[in-house]
Amino acid sequence: MSGVIVVGSANLDLVYRVHALPAPGETVLATGAAKHPGGKGNNQVIAVARAGAPATFVAAIGADADGDLLVAALEQAGVTLLLRRPATPTGTALITVDDAAENSIVVNSGANNDLIDLTDEERTAVASASILLMQLETPLPTVIAAAAAARAAGTAVVLNAAPFRPLPPELLALVDLLIVNEVEAAAVGEEQLAQVPECVVTLGARGAVVRDRTGVSTAVASPKVDAVDTTGAGDTFCGALVAALDDGLGLAAAARFAVAAAALSVQREGAVSSIPTRAVIDEFLASLE
Template sequence: MSVVVLGSANLDLVYAVDRIPSPGETVLATGFASYPGGKGNNQVTAVARAGADVTFIAALGTDAAADPLLTSLRTAGVHDLIRRIDEPTGTALITVDASAENTIVVNSGANAQLIGLTDAELSAIGEASFLLLQLETPLPTVLDAARHAKAAGTYVVLNAAPIRTLPQELLDAVDLLIVNEHEADLLASQLDPTRTSVPVTADEAARLAGELVRSVPAVILTLGPEGAVVRERGSDTATHVPGIRVTAVDTTGAGDTFCGALVAALDRSPDLDDATRFATAAAALSVQRAGAVPSIPLEKEITDFRATH
């Protein structure tokens, strides 16, 4: 069993602030740090730390910003098929306020040049048990990877973030869709322009997951501290996996930790509900620490945390 993650890698520049500034306003930071980040990089690290064998397909520049990303990946035990190209490594400017909320601005850099899959990359995808995708890299590449995985019998997981208009051909290749409440609402409106958007409560999330499962075989709709809703096609009901109440320090990367831990759990067992509980515990651990990659827990930490919560 093995996992391939295709996605973005950024160097995160994180500013701690008392509150996130309004448009046109300047605030003074209370702290600064830089960490490895990017949705693909976060998720592949989460897969590795949660105990699965994983390979990363990504693009980095030849600049100094790439060095901490490569060091972090190798320390985590990630196998890589990383292209080094003549573009700046992706970066993200992140502000985190006193209540652990954040805003993020991404400069894609080398990530935008992850175009056209090589024979080695296609081979890795075809030989893997799972392919995990996000949407911070060019959509045609995401589609090519999903289509190739589907033809090879590789289980395709798409975290549709950041949300964008998705071609039906991509949805047709997806086995499991992971979205948060905002992404789910926007995607449902894409699929049915006549629907009325409503605030997503836990009850509404179950109904919304039922809408989305018409387009893909399985959906996980994450609800932050409220947990997640799981819905599989053919089932009459959705399962609500409650969140684990903790004191959050920094929510950056929590969703990526959830996705990576979930796929690592599925790589061991096909029980989607249990994998969601494992991923929920991993995300709860991650928000108690600063930074995206530094906050991602190890498998034993997650297992021990589940045992006491």
């Protein structure tokens, strides 16, 4: 068993730059606009691949021009694809980014909702991977089914509980490592966080805190950088983290690697376009030492 398989979402990001995020009822003029490949699953699997781990992606991407753009970016990143291409339009995300690099995001799931049930080929791929990484932008029954298939095969289950929704007990019982940000951690609650063997709470510019299987918590500080766009930074962290775990690093060391990757990503615009490669991450870490 080796490599990382991601079962998750893919969207086309419609990104608008603004001086300040609009208040309710306010109209603001954009200073720029762009289209980028996105979606949590898509971002994370490309982050896995660029961080040097074998990466496989199970997703539903519409059979349209937007979907073709996403597929091309995945192929360019060297990701092995197990895709469904339904007639449903590809998912989209409307993202506004202000001058302070903060963002707001609205997602239209589109074809992601067609990722229902796992095929025999997809279950075999999950069973042959060392790590399964998932998020919560696809139907919850599919997330649970993939986690159950992974647990049965001895594949480690990593869940990024974003965007947050209540976690069913049957899913939580299958998770080996839970990744959440501060807001999501508060929503999950201390009781449920204590039920998973390992946990990572990301803290944005302050880094992350990890709790390993022994119950030891470790704070991992983030290097100080000038942020341009924080879109996709959390996804970069998740992908880099599991790639490092697949490479044999312990949780704290993997988190240091992932924090460095995220710090690099916020210095460039876009989600996929800002994800660094393994060589760049290693060079950055070396410079910090």
